[in-house]
Ligand SMILES: [Fe+2]
């Protein structure tokens with residue numbers, strides 16, 4: 001049996017992952033508006049992956065004979081003033097999600113829920129990757145500063161992100 005507290009926390013995490021997808025779509029829309037199509041492609045792929053994360057937890061809850069309760073997804077921020085700010089907010093958000101995953105893990109330890117601990121290991125590894133990827137782009141965006149040609153080159157590079 002999936003402990004009640006863990007089930008509730010997993011349901012919250014499903015919403016967090018859908019919210020992540022929503023936030024990255026809002027960022028993609030900002031980039032589309034600025035004709036930065038490569039950045040937009042990258043963010044849309046990021047949004048798609050977040051839906052995958054939500055579904056991973058969704059399927060896990062149902063596999064454990066738990067009940068998925070979908071919660072309302074808040075409206076994401078749509079006000080961005082620069083490419084750099086978008087990536088600062090993306091990094092901040094991934095750090096927040098890492099904190100949530102860690103809290104979930106701590107709860108599953110407290111509840112002696114071993115299968116959830118194993119399931120969460122994938123997310124713990126994923127968060128290291130997520131933070132490092134966003135941080136690497138942010139560093140390059142900072143280096144680029146106001147240099148438009150370099151920004152366009154990075155835009156072209158990010159357009160090559162493969163879905164998978
Ligand atoms: Fe995620």
Ligand SMILES: [Fe+2]
Nearest residue numbers: 020050094130
């Ligand atoms: Fe993420």
